[in-house]
Amino acid sequence: MIQNIFKIKLLSDELLVRKFQETQNLDFLGQLYERYMHLVYGVCLKYLKNKEEAQDAVMGIFEKLNKEIPGKEINDFKPWLYVVAKNYCLMHLRKEQSTKKKSAEYEKTELFFMENEDDVHPTNNWEPDELDSRLKDCLEKLKDRQRSCIELFYFKELCYKEISEKLTLDIKKVKSYIQNGKRNLKNCMESKA
Template identity: 30%
Template sequence: MDRTKVKQDLVPDYRRLLDEELARRYAEKGEQGALLAIFERYGHIVLGICYNHYSNAMDAKEATQKIFIKMSEELKKTPVDKFKPWLLKAITNYIAWNSTNTVPVKQNRIISHSQLEFEEVDSRYEDENVAELIYTIIQRLERDQKECIELFYFNKKDHILIANATGHTPEQVKGYIQKGKIFIKHKVQEALRHVRP
């Protein structure tokens, strides 16, 4: 019994670990299982992103593999505080550096810095005063952004319904919501800095 318990304690369940913990375990202890768990989580996502830049499926697949191989090397060199932004940066860097040698780009979508923002856990957003602040900022948004955000978050409509209601394409709807959210986030963070330094 004791031996089995010890074994269970020693063999970690990588599915339950956070991305940063997996990266740390691979970097410090060389646990290959941690890297494989990262691949299980993000392999298909990296492939999907590569599809935006490579017209051929095999090229996209090859790029995905190379990104992960490079990632395995980079993880050991530099510690990673926030994994998702780091991964996105790694992908965009790889594609940017190899864009001249790869197949002609079909969907040339430039990733701006505004798109590199991820949601962060911040309990302050749950405060009622902050909620009111967010609501007032939404009212100041551009018309399309405001419309899409209100329809999505307040009326609980999905992108297609909003697109049909507003006349935009679903992709445009998604873009308006994302940009509106980033604007709200920046404004809230500015306000919080002034209120609670």
């Protein structure tokens, strides 16, 4: 076993690639990757600018190689690996930017403004004592999930994601409970006016 590992370490990059393609034996790929892991980590750190993300990317790239190498013609492994690592990081950054863009677009939507407009909050024109008793009564009349989401969003000032995690609900459900709860709360408060 030790002799086999020693023999594998002596093989050239090209031979390790070919042996892996022929046998799918991860020892060959592992040895090949071990030689250049520091290069891959450096590339990932350069592009991602975050140690943990770079470490995760190193593992992701190894998994990608396991799938891609068998079907590729690779003449010079090191430069090919550099390009694979760079492209992997760029795709990761694009995906991250896309997620941020979608989040920013959501914040511009009507629903976001609806959640934050003052006139949606029916409590703005009442005296504090009167407001407290009406609000408590109306909150008690809401369905449990609606009440929980409303309390966490408005009184505990948690964001949708935090509420979703705390109540183990899908984020869309949280938004729906808040929107419907707000409407029901407003109707209740107005009926007591």
